[in-house]
Structures are given as C-alpha cells and as structure tokens.
Amino acid sequence: MYTIGIDLGGTNLRIGLFNEQGEIVEEYSRATEAEKGPEFAVNNMQEVINRLKQQYEIKAVGIGSPGPLDPYEGVIIEPPNLTGWVDVPLVKMLEEKTGIPVKLENDANAAALAEATLGAGKGAKSVFYVTVSTGVGGGYVNNGELISGAQGNCGEIGNMIVNPSPDAYQGPGLNKGALEGLASGTAIGRIGKERLGITNGAQGVFELASQGDKAAQDILDEAINYLAIGLANIVHTVNPEVIVIGGGVMKSKDLILQPLIEKTRNYLYPSLRDSLIIKPALLDQKAGLIGAGLLPK
Amino acid sequence: MYTIGIDLGGTNLRIGLFNEQGEIVEEYSRATEAEKGPEFAVNNMQEVINRLKQQYEIKAVGIGSPGPLDPYEGVIIEPPNLTGWVDVPLVKMLEEKTGIPVKLENDANAAALAEATLGAGKGAKSVFYVTVSTGVGGGYVNNGELISGAQGNCGEIGNMIVNPSPDAYQGPGLNKGALEGLASGTAIGRIGKERLGITNGAQGVFELASQGDKAAQDILDEAINYLAIGLANIVHTVNPEVIVIGGGVMKSKDLILQPLIEKTRNYLYPSLRDSLIIKPALLDQKAGLIGAGLLPK
Structure with missing residues (x-):
C-alpha cells in the first residue's frame, strides 16, 4: 500500500509516491501556475494520480497547502500565495476526480509532521x-x-x-x-x-x-x-x-x-x-x- | 474501584475519595503546615488513605502540588509555596507507605484536567x-x-x-x-x-x-x-x-x-x-x- 503526498506551493506543485516507511518512491514536479485557478491544478494532480494508480495500490492522498485553510472541511480559504483561490473545496474536488480519500493540511503543519517523524x-x-x-x-x-x-x-x-x-x-x-x-x-x-x-x-x-x-x-x-x-x-x-x-x-x-x-x-x-x-x-x-x-x- | 485525589497546597491539604464518574464521595481537609516538612504531610496523607483503604478498593492516588516539580520522576523540586521542600521524592514516599500507585502533577495542570473533563x-x-x-x-x-x-x-x-x-x-x-x-x-x-x-x-x-x-x-x-x-x-x-x-x-x-x-x-x-x-x-x-x-x- 502506498500514499501520495502533494506539496501545493505558490510556485511549484510537487507530487510524491510514498511507501509504508514514508520513503519517496517516485517524484514529480511542475509549475503550479496558480493564476490558472484551482481546477487547472486539480487536473494536474489527477493526471499524475491516475497514472500512479495504474501501477500502485494507493491508500490515500495528503496535501500540504499554504493557509489559511480548514483541514476539517478540506477547504482552502484565501491564501496570499494562491491568488484568486477563495473557498476552494480542494478535498472534495480531488476525491471526486480520483475516488481516493484526501487529507488537507497547512504546509507548515505538514513540514512539522515530517521533521518530527523522519527529520x-x-x-x-x-x-x-x-x-x-x-x-x-x-x-x-x-x-x-x-x-x-x-x-x-x-x-x-x-x-x-x-x-x-x-x-x-x-x-x-x-x-x-x-x-x-x-x-x-x-x-x-x-x-x-x-x-x-x-x-x-x-x-x-x-x-x-x-x-x-x-x-x-x-x-x-x-x-x-x-x-x-x-x-x-x-x-x-x-x-x-x-x-x-x-x-x-x-x-x-x-x-x-x-x-x-x-x-x-x-x-x-x-x-x-x-x-x-x-x-x-x-x-x-x-x-x-x-x-x-x-x-x- | 475508587481513586484518591490530593490537593497539596501551601496552606491546606485536601484529600478526596472519587468514584469512577469522578464524583467526590468523601472529603477531608486540614492545614498543610508545610513548615513541618514533607514527612509530616506524607504521614497525614497516609493516615487518611489507610482509613479509606479499609472501606473502599483504591486503585490509585493523584496529587496536585505547587511546582516546580517533575511529574515523570514524581519529585517536588523547590516550590516557593512549600518552603524548605527541596527535591522531595513525594511519589516514592507515599507509594512505599501505602502500596498504592501515585501520580504527581503541577496543581494548575490538575485544575486544567478537571475543568476540561468536568468543568x-x-x-x-x-x-x-x-x-x-x-x-x-x-x-x-x-x-x-x-x-x-x-x-x-x-x-x-x-x-x-x-x-x-x-x-x-x-x-x-x-x-x-x-x-x-x-x-x-x-x-x-x-x-x-x-x-x-x-x-x-x-x-x-x-x-x-x-x-x-x-x-x-x-x-x-x-x-x-x-x-x-x-x-x-x-x-x-x-x-x-x-x-x-x-x-x-x-x-x-x-x-x-x-x-x-x-x-x-x-x-x-x-x-x-x-x-x-x-x-x-x-x-x-x-x-x-x-x-x-x-x-x-
């Protein structure tokens, strides 16, 4: 069983495939082009996830994103680093497109989890x-x-x-x-x-x-x-x-x-x-x- | 099964018997007389605990005390409110006298637990x-x-x-x-x-x-x-x-x-x-x- 991690930044969109030890097996990166809006970014995520799904059994997806966001509702509220993204239901959008459970967190919280667990x-x-x-x-x-x-x-x-x-x-x-x-x-x-x-x-x-x-x-x-x-x-x-x-x-x-x-x-x-x-x-x-x-x- | 709670203050020593719902069944209070030292206070605790032991099955004892203290070692370090109490291994002393497991915490932490749980x-x-x-x-x-x-x-x-x-x-x-x-x-x-x-x-x-x-x-x-x-x-x-x-x-x-x-x-x-x-x-x-x-x- 594998998980997918997505680092959604104002500049770059990074996607990694992780094994159960938390090691990166595959990695993908492209420009976020945030100004093209959330639908564009979600389509890019979907494309990579669907490709990985054909090869690996994917349990879940985690996304770290600039805040403010609501991790419980899975909604990006209005981050200064993602101009024009207002009240975006990112978790729902990606779950509907991929059929895989998605968890959203603030990027600093995600980094904290990484440093505490493996850093x-x-x-x-x-x-x-x-x-x-x-x-x-x-x-x-x-x-x-x-x-x-x-x-x-x-x-x-x-x-x-x-x-x-x-x-x-x-x-x-x-x-x-x-x-x-x-x-x-x-x-x-x-x-x-x-x-x-x-x-x-x-x-x-x-x-x-x-x-x-x-x-x-x-x-x-x-x-x-x-x-x-x-x-x-x-x-x-x-x-x-x-x-x-x-x-x-x-x-x-x-x-x-x-x-x-x-x-x-x-x-x-x-x-x-x-x-x-x-x-x-x-x-x-x-x-x-x-x-x-x-x-x- | 019952627990005993002890509120060790600079002025008063309060001891309560608690049922599993966290309700006080019996309560006892006396002056701490902290200046008489830890041994005197521990003897007072022991006396009440031993009396309660004859009537009830006591699972454990919790003590809230002024800090600084070490909750992991069960040692009171040097509280301004308990003059002369320096590096007192309170948990060990009371466990040896009563044969019951004892847990020590800072008094504000104990109050926080009470307000969060029942307050x-x-x-x-x-x-x-x-x-x-x-x-x-x-x-x-x-x-x-x-x-x-x-x-x-x-x-x-x-x-x-x-x-x-x-x-x-x-x-x-x-x-x-x-x-x-x-x-x-x-x-x-x-x-x-x-x-x-x-x-x-x-x-x-x-x-x-x-x-x-x-x-x-x-x-x-x-x-x-x-x-x-x-x-x-x-x-x-x-x-x-x-x-x-x-x-x-x-x-x-x-x-x-x-x-x-x-x-x-x-x-x-x-x-x-x-x-x-x-x-x-x-x-x-x-x-x-x-x-x-x-x-x-």
Missing part, C-alpha cells in the same frame, strides 16, 4: 517546528500526532505578539508587534532597506553581517532576540522536548543558530534551560512534500 | 486553562489527555514574555516583562500601591474600579490587555477550542471577563475571531482537588 525531531515525544522564511510559521507534534488545533491554526506563531509597544511595526494581516513582522526574512530585508539602503532583502543583511558590519549585525541581533522570545513563549506554553528550526533564513544558520539558542535559554525557567533541545531542520525543502505523504496515516 | 471545557476537543491569582499559570488538555510537556512545564504561561521593553517590570524568578509580573493579582496590587497608595492588594484596585475610579480602571485595563496578549499568543500557538479562565482574580469577573474577551479577539487572525470560546471556570476552588482525583485515569 531532526525523530524519536522525541514532542516537537515544535518553527519555520522562518518569507513568513514565520510552525506546527506541533505530540506523541507522533500532528495537533491541527480547533480551526486548524495550531502553530500560527507568526501572529504571536512579542512587542506590544504602540510604535512596533505592523505587517500586513498581522498584529502590531507580531513575530513575523519583526523577525521573518521579509522583516530583516525591510529593516535592512530602512537602515542601510540594502535592496536585495535579508540576503544583503546576512552578507554584510558576515563581513563584520556592525549595523547589519544589530539588525540580526534584534530579529534573533524576537525569535528567542517567540521560542521561549512556545516552551512556556507547551514545553516541547525539541524545537526544530527550518525555513529559508536558516540557510544562514551559522549566523543565527548559536545566538538564538543562547538567547532562548536565557528566557527560560532555570529548570528548563539545560533540557530544551533546539535543532536545525534536516529535511529542508523536502519537508513539505514528505509531510504531505505522512498526513493520511 | 467549563467539558465536551470540547481541546482546552487551555488559565488561572490568574497570586501568579498566572495554566494547563493544556487535548482530546481528553493532559499534556504535561517534556519537563512537566506545559502551561507555565506566567513566564511568557508579553513586553520586551528594558523598562518592563521583572518579578522574582520571572522574565522581565513576563505575563505574571504584569497581570497577576499580585501585579495589580503592586501597581495599585505604586500609583494609588492602595495597601489591600488587587482587591483594593477592583473596589475602586467598580466605583468608577479612572486611575484604578486604567490599572485593570493594562492588566487585561497583557492577559489578552497572553491568550492570543496561546491561541496562535496551539489553537484550543476553548480557553477556560479561573483563579482568584476571576472573582471580579464582572470587571474583567467581557473586556478580556473583546481584547483577545482583536488580537486574533480574523478566521479565529468568531470561533474562539472563552469561558469562566466552573469548579473554582475545587478544580485542583477534582483534577488530582482524575490524574490516575
């Missing part, structure tokens, strides 16, 4: 996954089970308030002083532009900081401090055994990981300081696809 | 319990199961940072700008003393506020705002179906509950605003005892 959190009883890239998101896996939350919004830590000051920055669709507005790759790039005139985003700040530029290092220090507050707040809320950190910003983990671990520890109760484990993600760009393949289990 | 969160799939009294604490119950956390520190939201300003107040043993230092009953009383010269703690602030005193209302507004940030941060971390709020400060819930609900909703993603349920606790002072009785299940 950096493997073997731990509880894992909180945090991704820092364009945005800040996450997911929570306890005793091997993905916790979706009542409305599927577990792990939406990008909107966690880490600075309540009236002067704090407010990003689009976010709380004033929310973590994503202060510590995402987008935020680092924005501040780099404001303070240093950098026009190539977070990457430019990382480059200057690695050359020893004090002002660029300050920008990173501030972002890392907010991330550390976010991680400590997660720990004091659910006390996971392991926090796994992934996302594009972690490509510069040499600059980020150690200070982030140290700052986070300083914000923890003494009894937690030595026991919290913070690890970089292992599965990188594959986490979303692998997690999608694990969703139906 | 305001009954029937919900996931419940986050928040208690606001001398301190701020909580507990998290998902699918009927209490989540203790890797080191038993799930729900330690009193140490969540809700204001990272260098000028933010730092309470003893807490982070600067931690929720408990800014929004507990102790915090409300402290600020009342600083700004208004009130010497009877939070109660004095509540009295003045209910008489329409603007400065007292401002103190409450600020505390409620920090609580709302804390609740919204919990929601964006684990998205519980219901948040249950208890603790001594909720005796003044006429002044607190509605503004707290409104402010919390304003800090949520729009898709969560209408769906989050916030309810006052139902079991009040009994929650700790009832939860202790539910622990062994």
